[in-house]
Amino acid sequence: MTRRTVRIAMNGVTGRMGYRQHLVRSVLALRDQGGLDLGDGTVLWPEPVLLGRSEAALREIAGRHGLDHVSTDLDAVLADPSVDIYFDAQITSAREAAVTRAIEAGKHVYTEKPTATGLRGALALARLARDRGVRHGVVQDKIFLPGLLKLKRLVDAGFFGRVLSVRGEFGYWVFEGDRRPAQRPSWNYRAEDGGGIVVDMFPHWEYVLHELFGRVTSVQALATTHIPRRWDEQGEPYAATADDAAYGIFELEGGAVAQINSSWAVRVHRDELVEFQVDGTDGSAVAGLRGCRAQHRGDTPRPVWDPDVPAGEVFRDQWQEVPGGTGHAGGFKAQWELFLRHVYADAPYRWDLLAGARGVQLAELGLRSSAEGRRVDVPELAL
Structure with missing residues (x-):
């Protein structure tokens, strides 16, 4: 050796x-x-x-x-x-x-x-x-983590049939820095330093969607700054000039629609800090970074909407854990x-670097969509 x-x-x-x-x-x-x-x-x-x-x-x-x-x-x-x-x-x-x-x-x-x-x-x-x-x-x-690797296996096996939609929720509460130290550096909240959740997270969503479901062909986004005043590493207040939340709709090649919310101003009520639900004609799955649960068409119950009667089902119990992912090193x-x-x-x-450029493109067009209040096409990139 x-x-x-x-x-x-x-x-x-x-x-x-x-x-x-x-x-x-x-x-x-x-x-x-x-x-x-x-x-x-x-x-x-x-x-x-x-x-x-x-x-x-x-x-x-x-x-x-x-x-x-x-x-x-x-x-x-x-x-x-x-x-x-x-x-x-x-x-x-x-x-x-x-x-x-x-x-x-x-x-x-x-x-x-x-x-x-x-x-x-x-x-x-x-x-x-x-x-x-x-x-x-x-x-x-993220595509190398157990949850999304399990999700990719389901996609490749045709588990979903025709994929209809992808819904993603990402985020957590980043402390403002006055009463408790912030978990992210202050430059993340200054646009002049390259900060903002769109430029940080849309590149992630581009490769996750591209790898699993197909190229993003259009984006419609709303980016906003929910917390306009924060405190830096020295305890000094500063104006947050970059977006801390973004709400996006992405059309994908093949017809599926993805909706992903990204926020540093949200409190977590889910199993992981990021989760994706995929719904298809033959089955659905919910994946985080580590876990993945699925429900096939044959196992789908028949919920009935009745707002006057307490739910008689525990819906989470109707999903099956997708095996695998043990011993993952990161x-x-x-x-x-x-x-x-x-x-x-x-x-x-x-x-x-071309794949990286696709992520930059999606962030740039997402910010344009938000500023102009419209849906924006995403052209395919080539060198």
Whole structure:
């Protein structure tokens, strides 16, 4: 067995997502399992190079995990020929420029979404990566989680018959920051810094809908700011200039209709923070990130509307749990493994910068739909 060291520049690991999901639960988890076995006698050993603006914060993380390499100089790291891959989990407004520099330096790139603040920039990244011949991927983590993997199995098996509709509910209450600390950084609520729930979540909904049910062909959305005043990390009040809730209707290729509510100003009364209900001619299912319950046409009861009589049925008990999903190591880690196999074993990989651009496009058109108060078509993208 040959061990091959893969040096990965990881920019933005001092943030919650970059640190927890990508560094600890993905790259370091691969090291904990002894590396990634490619199946040909080679084991990839990821070696993170931690990038960011605060050297002290980076060194604290490196010391906590026994890592050796930190830097605040992006250009110096990109100039290092021993660095193969650049990963970006920075604030959205900083991402496009950094990923561009990485591609121009000849690095393979793997990045969080949205890949850019607008469609023009997102397509420019995809074209540049194609022209420079580097491998590229965009994080699309939710389709690698157990609940949606179970849902995908039902779709592929024809369980639903013709899919009629998809209804999604996402969100939770993000504290304003005055009485209790907010669970999200303050930049998420400033449009000038690339914040807003539409630019954050519509890229997720694009790939979930695209992968499971078909391409989004139109969007009609209402984006709003329910909580106009919040408090930042220093306890100072600020005006929330970005949307914190969005209510969207998406038409899909093939005729199905998806309705998805996204909100950081909603209290949770469901089993998971995000759930999707799929209804088809032959069956229905409700999936979260981990669980999935289904009801086939043959098992569907005959409810009768009678508002004067208490319900005599427990409707949740009429659904069956879809098996599987035990021992799942995490959606982020699963996609990291696929991307590394793509780079070093030439394995197929379709979640690239063009797929990321589709997410940016949907967010951009969703905001346009909200501003103009109308349904907007979503053209198919090509490079």
